[in-house]
Amino acid sequence: MIKYKIERILYHVKKYGILRTIQKIIAKIFNISKSNEKAQKEAYQNWIVQNEPQEKDLALQKKHEFNIQPKISIIVPMYNTEENFFLELLNSVFEQSYVNWQLCLADANQKQNETIWEVCSRCSKIKYRFLEENKGISENTNQALEMADGDFIAFLDHDDVLAPFALYEIVKAINENPNVEFLYSDEDKITEKSERFSPYFKPDFSPEAIECNNYITHFVAIKKSLVDKIGKLNHQFNGAQDFDFVLRATENTENIVHIPKILYHWRAHSKSTANLAETKMYAYEAGVKVIEEHLKRVGKQGTVENPKEVPGIYQIKYAIKGTPKVSILIPNKDCCKILKKCLKSILTLTTYPNYEILILENNSQEKETFAYYEILRQNPKIRVLEIKENEFNYSKIINFGVQNAKGDFILQLNNDTQILTPNWLELFIGYAQNKEIGAVGAKLYYPDKSIQHAGIACGIAGKAGNLLVGLPYGTHDPFGRESATRNVTAVTGACLFARREIYEEVGFMDEEQFKVAFGDVDFCLKILEKGYRIVYNPYIEFVHYESKTRGYEDTPEKEARFKRETKNFQTKWKTFLEKGDPYYNPNLSCENGNFNL
Secondary structure, X not given: OHHHHHHHHHHHHHHHOHHHHHHHHHHHHOOOOHHHHHXXXXXXXXXXXXXXXXXXXXXXXXXXXXXXXXXXXXXXXXOOOOHHHHHHHHHHHHOOOOOOEEEEEEEOOOOOOHHHHHHHHOOOOEEXXXXXXXXXXXXXXXXXXXXXXXXXXXXXXXXXXXXXXHHHHHHHHHHHOOOOOEEEEEEEEEOOOOOEEEEEOOOOOOHHHHHHOOOOOOOEEEEHHHHHHHOOOOHHHOOOHHHHHHHHHHHOOOOEEEEEEEEEEEEOOOOOOOOOHHHHHHHHHHHHHHHHHHHHHHOOOXXXXXXXXXXXXXXXXXXXXOOOOEEEEEEEOOOHHHHHHXXXXXXXXXXXXXXXXXXXXXXXXXXXXXXXXXXXXXXXOEEEEEOOOOOOOHHHHHHHHHHHOOOOEEEEEOOOEEEOOXXXXXXXXXXXXXXXXXXXXXXXXXXXXXXXXXXXXXXXXHOEEEOOOOOOOOOOOOOOHHHOOEEEOEOOOOEEEEEHHHHHHHOOOOOOOOOOOOHHHHHHHHHHHOOOEEEEEEEEEEEEOOOOOOOOOOOHHHHHHXXXXXXHHHHHOHHHHHHOOOOOOOOOOOOOOOOOO
16 A cells, blocks of 8 residues: 555656645645535535435335336345444345345355344345355355345445435336346445445446446446346456446446436445545556456457556557548637647657648738748648638638548647647547547646646536536546546537548538537537547646637627527527436536536
8 A cells, every 4th residue: 555655646746746746745634625525515415405305205115116126136245244334234225115125145254243143034035145264255246146036136335325215216217217237326425423425426327437437336236137148246356346347247238227316325434445545456456457358358459557646547548550640620810829839739749640730721810920831831741721711610610621631530629729648649549449439538728737628518507518627737526537538428629539530420510500609519419419429538638728819708799609609509409408418417516517516
């Protein structure tokens, strides 16, 4: 553990510098965020009261008769089990408002606990097996699995707790989705004194996210036939055995349902990974192997790294097939100094060789600009193309660039950006070459290095908005979302990467309804409509000097155009907005994109 902490400190020094690393260490030692944590806990307690079933609701649930009434086998491996925590677990199962359950216990403790044995022996719904030896978490769990005869298998750790309506919600989802084979829910943590905190409201199933981070974790219920198909837990991955199991399960079914409710309470105590990730560093080392095996099974080539940014969040660097050409489209109007900074960062840092840069000239007036263009034309990697439009129409400019590009891949890039990642194009291509991926975006910073863009969610402020705006450099969202490769609904057009064929398939960008605002979000939603996915890659980093060229919506004409395009967006995507962004949990506030309650 000490070695890991030293490695993380060195990592932070290298990435964020000595000063920010020292500030981070001091904040952790003195728990500077304690007052904010207290406020968050109080807000969550209010949320619980307002949103979760009360006693009268649970009573009605117990009377409800479902058309489909599957037996749920709850699997619990036991080792070094603390009696008071386990009795609380038992009580949470006994109090379930859905009653067709079975509890399968595999006890690997050195000595049988008489109290636990007595309680279990009195209930016919409990199958209890005292194991002769402790064979590790995977084999102990498999022993419990062998006793299960339910229609669905659910997993519960021996010191955790279920919400009283957990199985009811699972069965409700099964009735609403009869073909479902894999279900998971939101979760929170619970202290030794049974105080709830740190709710984790998750996205709907996200294939690129689960590859790099087991965000699903708890509460999981899997159809028994799927368990039989994929096999039991693998002891080779002890510590990350649940990650391996989830990946194998989701590889073998498309019938996956996310229940956006807190059904599971993860116990946080001195020996728990819920409380301190560093207590089980071997689990994160095993996670690398889990992902490597996953890539082999699905036929992908790439390397897996544990960047040590946030424990349990990994990076996949996919191998590139061939050396496809990338066309970098940069709209420009004057502002030579800004354009020079952008081009310098590309030309001096980029490690990928096969790319071209298209400067899309639109209504520049300064002589200095055209003199600079003549210099640029001497570089064989750069072409300057003029699009003659009386007004600024971003979508039309990009479409013009795509139609004149020679690349297999297209990158939309604002001229007021500065690349920070040398292997940025390799990382973009690695994901975009996957035929299931429609577009890829990057992490963008403001000049002070706080976050400007970490993906886009629809529904923010009634339309769409950037995620995690303003998060200070070197700090993390409670679940490391800014540092995790994730599926999102959209990414900003300031830095949007896609295969050329995607533009042709979705009908390019909309030049009529979205000349400036929401063109990028509309483009991404059209990509989603075609069945592709959008990916946010946090390892590709830019500084974005936002709106330096075009300016802000600060004139009557610009304000009118923005209102018109906002209305166009809300009208065109009304159904999608009403349904809710699949990657932004419905329990989260849409006032901004900061994942607040």
